[in-house]
Amino acid sequence: xxxxxxxxxxxxxxxxxxxxxxxxxxxxxxxxxxxxxxxxxxxxxxxxxxxxxxxxxxxxxxxxxxxxxxxxxxxxxxxxxxxxxxxxxxxxxxxxxxxxxxxxxxxxxxxxxxxxxxxxxxxxxxxxxxxxxxxxxxxxxxxxxxxxxxxxxxxxxxxxxxxxxxxxxxxxxxx
Ligand SMILES: [Zn+2]
Numbered sequence: 001x002x003x004x005x006x007x008x009x010x011x012x013x014x015x016x017x018x019x020x021x022x023x024x025x026x027x028x029x030x031x032x033x034x035x036x037x038x039x040x041x042x043x044x045x046x047x048x049x050x051x052x053x054x055x056x057x058x059x060x061x062x063x064x065x066x067x068x069x070x071x072x073x074x075x076x077x078x079x080x081x082x083x084x085x086x087x088x089x090x091x092x093x094x095x096x097x098x099x100x101x102x103x104x105x106x107x108x109x110x111x112x113x114x115x116x117x118x119x120x121x122x123x124x125x126x127x128x129x130x131x132x133x134x135x136x137x138x139x140x141x142x143x144x145x146x147x148x149x150x151x152x153x154x155x156x157x158x159x160x161x162x163x164x165x166x167x168x169x170x171x172x173x174x175x
Contacts, residue, residue: 016074035062037094128159138166
């Protein structure tokens with residue numbers, strides 16, 4: 001199912017989540033997989049989901065093996081666990097998700113705007129909103145440029161001034 005997946009640990013985690021829910025623990029739950037953006041329902045062969053009393057399904061392990069619920073909340077020691085950057089409402093659709101050891105990025109759309117959410121695991125999680133996918137992806141490229149250079153270089157523009165800079169670049173490439 002998943003590459004490099006520790007199924008024994010995964011089973012302990014799922015069991016612990018199930019027990020916590022049965023005891024009414026106020027866990028943050030989502031019916032959407034933050035890795036693929038889909039609502040998989042229950043049962044589902046690509047995700048580990050648990051049925052909820054209202055008939056919806058809570059995604060417990062995403063399709064790439066990510067633990068969506070903080071394992072530390074259910075007694076599973078996971079000092080390295082990080083929330084995924086995507087914190088999207090149910091109407092938004094993930095366009096692109098990328099993560100490595102240095103950065104985690106999601107580009108999503110609510111139908112009107114494109115939201116670039118990213119986290120360098122050091123400071124805060126950032127959320128930037130752009131009017132077009134081309135501009136959000138240009139910003140993504142600039143972000144990757146910074147990451148590829150080990151953060152020795154940074155952005156030239158703030159999100160507010162980036163739009164004009166990207167428009168200028170894109171106009172030179174596609175006019
Ligand atoms: Zn998924």
